Amino acid sequence: MKQTISKPARERLIQLARLLEHIENDSRQFITSSEIQNLTGWSSYTIRRDISHLKTECSTKAGYDIVLLKNAIGAELGITEGVKKCCIVGLGKLGSALIDFDFGKSYKIVAGFDSSVNRTEILTAPFPLYPTGQMQNVIKQEGIELAILAVPGKVAQDVATKLAGFGIKGIVNYTSAILSVGEDAIVENISLIDALQKIASLHAKN
Amino acid sequence: MKQTISKPARERLIQLARLLEHIENDSRQFITSSEIQNLTGWSSYTIRRDISHLKTECSTKAGYDIVLLKNAIGAELGITEGVKKCCIVGLGKLGSALIDFDFGKSYKIVAGFDSSVNRTEILTAPFPLYPTGQMQNVIKQEGIELAILAVPGKVAQDVATKLAGFGIKGIVNYTSAILSVGEDAIVENISLIDALQKIASLHAKN
DNA sequence: CTTTGTGAAGCTATTCACAGCG
């Protein structure tokens, strides 16, 4: 079986790909593992091993070819494979702030949902907004794979369970709730309070 | 030397504390490690070991005392130690959406910054808004420890470097930039695109 | 001489298995 890349390595490679994108236009062609170390803080050993998982020849005496490396990561991690359809669930302050967010080429918001019809009528977006009742239909019809969850914490688990039932494959969780969904869906937590507490706990220990 | 809790364990405990807070009012006193397993997906072994690091007696035959456990986590991770002052840097769509966010008791936003004076004058918030030029003064004077970074990606690294120079101890990075700051500051990344790509890469491999 | 790529070692985290306690 094809050797699967470990989770930490995958996460670093995803970040690395974005980093490379940013420096792509700096008119440099190559980057070395120790330069990446300086930019990211990861050790050059780790970076070299991560890249070696890609099984691609994109290195020379001068380091890695920036564009080639970026493409290799994209290919291996399936980042560049077409456009994934997403929806925003919950259009309060946070959800509606994401309406104009730049999602790049690989992800496209095709729907927004809110329990308040008032909300869906007042807001304007480059994609249609629906009341929550239509989630199932729209998700099925559009073939939406990913959901960005920005509802109030109290209803987050309920909505997440529904989304998983409707065939959503991944949920980006902006709420402070800890979600459990079945095997079929993946949850990625993006909690501001979590992040603050991680930082605080590190300071407390040292 | 005091045995330090590993990073993964710390992150789980932080989430666990919040989970316990949510179920605190469900009129139950105890919870078992296998119930936590069902709610979170972490194995009961791991949960028991995590809790054992707290060196607290909060268990009985019926499981863990919910309130006692929550407090023990808070104490060990320094989550409950007073109020930490935070600021929001960058008051665009995303930054200003965080103005009304509920930060709980432990974190308090005491300032917002934006490079556009226009922006700081138009917006209203329960804390003062300043032009970026005043960052250093305000951070020093107020004793602000944490920053929430929501500026455009292109200037993120510059601003982060400045913040670290001004004595900020932790940055929650909402931008898509990969930041490197010195040893003194900690960065926690909260990138929507990162989250989407993590999910996508998992689907690609399985 | 510099930089990658990688077996081997070292370290960290998770899981197993079971003793101990209520």
Added chain:
DNA sequence: CGCTGTGAATAGCTTCACAAAG
């Protein structure tokens, strides 16, 4: 019995040290 707590075993990740290549 069911539950926690924990040594011991296992698995997973990172670092080291160095061979190979430009």
